[in-house]
Amino acid sequence: MNIHLCKGDETLEQALEYINNNDSEGRKYTFDKEADRCYIGDEAFVNAPVLINYRNQYWALHIVE
Numbered sequence: 001m002n003i004h005l006c007k008g009d010e011t012l013e014q015a016l017e018y019i020n021n022n023d024s025e026g027r028k029y030t031f032d033k034e035a036d037r038c039y040i041g042d043e044a045f046v047n048a049p050v051l052i053n054y055r056n057q058y059w060a061l062h063i064v065e
Contacts (some may be wrong), residue, residue: 001048001049001050001051002019002049002050002051003050003051003052003053004018004019004050004051004052004053005053006052006053006054006055010054012033012052012054012059015052015054016029016030016031016052016061019050019052019061027049027063027064028063028064029049029050029061029062029063029064030061030062030064031052031059031060031061031062033059036059036060036061036062037057037058037059038051038058038059038060039058040058042060044060045058045060047060048060048061048062049061049062049063
């Protein structure tokens with residue numbers, strides 16, 4: 001699992017773009033702002049390949065198939 005910490009005024013969309021452009025294995029990710037927000041200990045949090053931490057809130061990303 002990787003965690004991307006948003007910097008300064010970086011948006012969720014910018015974070016996703018950065019993650020997609022810099023994945024070491026060339027994978028692409030997506031998420032839904034409403035459905036994929038998660039909390040420490042949630043199944044989505046534990047099983048996500050990548051998390052975005054935006055202002056101390058977390059979103060679980062999914063690999064685009």
